[in-house]
């Protein structure tokens with residue numbers, strides 16, 4: 001984690017781990033903070049996301065941009081990061097020809113807006129160039145709107161860097177407009193050395209003098225367009241740096257801006273796991289307990305609320321999700337349904353239908369936990385064979401719609417100590433299920 005600001009993480013101890021994003025739902029809001037930032041950008045800004053690579057270094061069959069992270073392709077997270085920025089007018093995603101249909105499906109399935117898909121090239125520079133040219137073509141087709149609407153600034157960002165924030169994009173866009181080019185940099189993690197042809201040390205660079213060039217980068221349309229018109233086949237084939245093309249072919253010195261460690265690029269297989277764990281941290285840890293109004297359920301809900309205090313999970317209690325309480329469905333809450341004595345899953349089914357009706361699980365998995373409280377002399381539901389099977393079936397169907405259903409069973413006890421231990425276990429299991437969103441435990445009836 002950063003010391004005081006993201007930029008102070010100079011040794012880059014954990015490049016994958018961001019500060020808890022500002023979009024994290026707070027207890028006060030109970031919902032992601034999607035307030036528009038106080039940024040005014042009075043010129044058109046478009047984005048090119050190169051996504052035409054094969055991801056060889058991951059060793060996976062599927063190119064990393066299409067790998068599933070929490071049930072959603074990585075590239076969808078990157079697109080969303082740009083889409084939610086109100087002053088970005090269009091996004092061009094560049095993909096290899098054979099993945100254009102898949103990309104179109106992803107756009108439809110996750111309801112992305114402002115996105116155009118264009119075919120990529122053999123190298124990253126060729127792909128980016130195609131994206132830039134497509135921006136020009138789009139505006140030509142619009143005829144008289146050309147002058148006003150053509151992107152003044154083009155932001156280029158690797159599709160495999162999903163954690164980019166609006167305030168940093170703003171800095172890049174403004175600097176690009178003023179200077180012609182701007183790019184993100186980070187302190188070097190390791191020293192850069194050059195080697196002799198025999199594999200010995202030739203010389204080493206003074207690390208403090210150098211920076212790692214990251215993404216996003218921003219350019220005025222004219223600079224990046226001209227740079228690609230003028231650069232050589234060798235640049236297209238072997239080049240790795242757009243800022244260099246702007247300098248060499250347009251004489252434009254890029255403004256370098258130190259970015260947060262979260263700009264890191266998914267390159268290896270393990271980076272996908274790191275991305276998933278970061279995304280999980282950004283998801284809501286809050287849950288709404290539905291008691292159905294029963295006194296025993298309310299007592300359990302109160303006890304749970306106290307017990308989770310130390311576990312970084314926030315709980316609200318409501319008798320139902322009707323009327324004003326339906327607000328929980330629209331905000332980023334997870335759900336805990338307490339059922340007392342009867343072992344019927346109809347209450348969970350009702351929550352699933354409500355969630356579906358508002359399309360709540362489109363972008364992120366929602367957790368629904370069924371807590372079944374057995375009375376003192378009641379037969380445990382796990383011994384009623386139909387229940388574990390019913391919850392498994394219900395959960396399997398819900399999982400296809402990105403809703404993760406889990407079950408927990410606990411027994412009422414006259415022994416206070418025993419009861420408190422059970423409540424604590426429910427609190428711990430609940431917190432863990434919400435935090436981990438484990439697909440493997442979906443449909444399981446856990447014992448507290």
Ligand SMILES: Nc1ccn([C@@H]2O[C@H](COP(=O)(O)OP(=O)(O)OP(=O)(O)O)[C@@H](O)[C@H]2O)c(=O)n1
Nearest residue numbers: 050051052053054055056057122123124127159
């Ligand atoms: N012909 C290419 C090659 C790369 N890229 C994109 O450029 C970004 C950064 O490149 P990199 O991390 O090198 O991706 P890959 O080339 O896919 O990975 P690898 O080098 O491991 O094969 C990625 O979003 C990648 O899809 C592209 O659009 N067109």
Ligand SMILES: O=C(CO)[C@H](O)[C@H](O)COP(=O)(O)O
Nearest residue numbers: 158213214215240241242265
């Ligand atoms: O380094 C870069 C700065 O321009 C680019 O971000 C790019 O990600 C390089 O990708 P590759 O891993 O293919 O070199």
